[in-house]
Amino acid sequence: MAPPPEGERGGGGCRARWLRREVLLALALGQLVSLLITSTGFSSSELARRGINAPTSQSLLNYILLALVYGGILLYRRQPLTTKWYYYLILGIIDVEANYIVVKSYQYTSLTSVMLLDCWSIPCVIVLTWIFLKTKYGFRKFFGVGVCVAGLILVVFSDVHASDRAKGPKPLKGDLLVIVGSMLYACSNVTEVN
Incomplete structure (x- = not known):
């Protein structure tokens, strides 16, 4: 995703919204990866506990x-x-x-x-x-x-x-x-x- 051009539609406000959206997307993807890693760890631990x-x-x-x-x-x-x-x-x-x-x-x-x-x-x-x-x-x-x-x-x-x-x-x-x-x-x- 490319940042919006500086001079279009209000300049600084548009860029701030774009940065905010990028940060929120990065945080959401980080939380998703963290959830997947935790799920993998839990399932691995549970399988090992059951002897698999x-x-x-x-x-x-x-x-x-x-x-x-x-x-x-x-x-x-x-x-x-x-x-x-x-x-x-x-x-x-x-x-x-x-x-x-x-x-x-x-x-x-x-x-x-x-x-x-x-x-x-x-x-x-x-x-x-x-x-x-x-x-x-x-x-x-x-x-x-x-x-x-x-x-x-x-x-x-x-x-x-x-x-x-x-x-x-x-x-x-x-x-x-x-x-x-x-x-x-x-x-x-x-x-x-x-």
Whole structure:
């Protein structure tokens, strides 16, 4: 959606309405994605609780829909690929493995731990972009990452030492799987930018 021209129909007021509509649309789409991620996490946790262990099958529909929608848009616009096809294949394999590992972790730890530990990708992305893309970050961002990492460490210790609440059969193994999957997500996301 292109912004309206500056000089048409009132100038600033029209542009403000357009920006407001863009922000509301972005917020609505963000909430929709958040709802889908939470639904996926809940269903994965529920399937694991019932003894159904099929992490590949659970993720297959997501990748089929992604390929159909993005591939369809790419074909409709008749745009050539911007990089070599094998680059996308490697990127896809990394992302599929990350998704498999995270969905597998639901068999071993609680839904809350998986949802919280999946945030480990944020510090990983910041470190990877700082090293490879030479992105500059200020003190506040590094402080925020430190708070995030401290919270994640507390979640892991909480899972290891909590015997009185509902958790998976091997919470430490599940937590480590989520951390590895989050690191792979970070590699996939940073590589997409590069």
